[in-house]
Amino acid sequence: MLTLCLVALVSAAPPAGKKPPAAPHPSETAKLFFLTGDIAKAQEFALACARREPKKCGPLNKWIAEYAFLVRDSDRLTPEQARELLALDLKIAPDKRGKLTEKVIERYVTVPLERARSRATGDRKGALSIVEHVLMVDPKNVTALELQKSLSNEADAGP
Known part of the structure; x- marks a missing residue:
């Protein structure tokens, strides 16, 4: 079983010399969770983003928090x-x-x-x-x- 996991990890790794694709920005991840209806996860990523980049993500964090407040009594x-x-x-x-x-x-x-x-x-x-x-x-x-x-x-x- 361990061998199978290692084979899967190695085969999933990018070829030597190539960079792996960049992870999505936390704001994009927050938006994706928002779109799927997982507001708790959206808030989590928006908050992490706001801590990292307050100017860029502060409004998103605020909007998701306000949305969460309203949608719970929709x-x-x-x-x-x-x-x-x-x-x-x-x-x-x-x-x-x-x-x-x-x-x-x-x-x-x-x-x-x-x-x-x-x-x-x-x-x-x-x-x-x-x-x-x-x-x-x-x-x-x-x-x-x-x-x-x-x-x-x-x-x-x-x-």
Whole structure:
């Protein structure tokens, strides 16, 4: 067994004269853990990074800490808190949403928009209220803005 482990280690080593690939920067590792939903590990790496490079990693550490505080009660967020959580997600990882953020979007944006669409034909006023609530969470949501415009135009046209 020991021989097998040694063979694996030797075969995994880079060829002589070549440097092994550099390990990712702690900030990148923190972001990767954030994206997978492991906030504790993300905080751990962000803190290590902040200790090493305060100017570069201090904001990331702060954002992940604030995100962790909000996401632990993600089923009871106010619209303002949900909006803040989405903003923090964008600051931490601008190119991709975190796994836990997707659940918040589902709860506070996607499901309410589906409810608003289903109400739109019989209860435009109620549907518009739901859409306005969604826009408090995600003010730039294209689907919500389009639905709001559509419902407002129908309301202006009258019965």
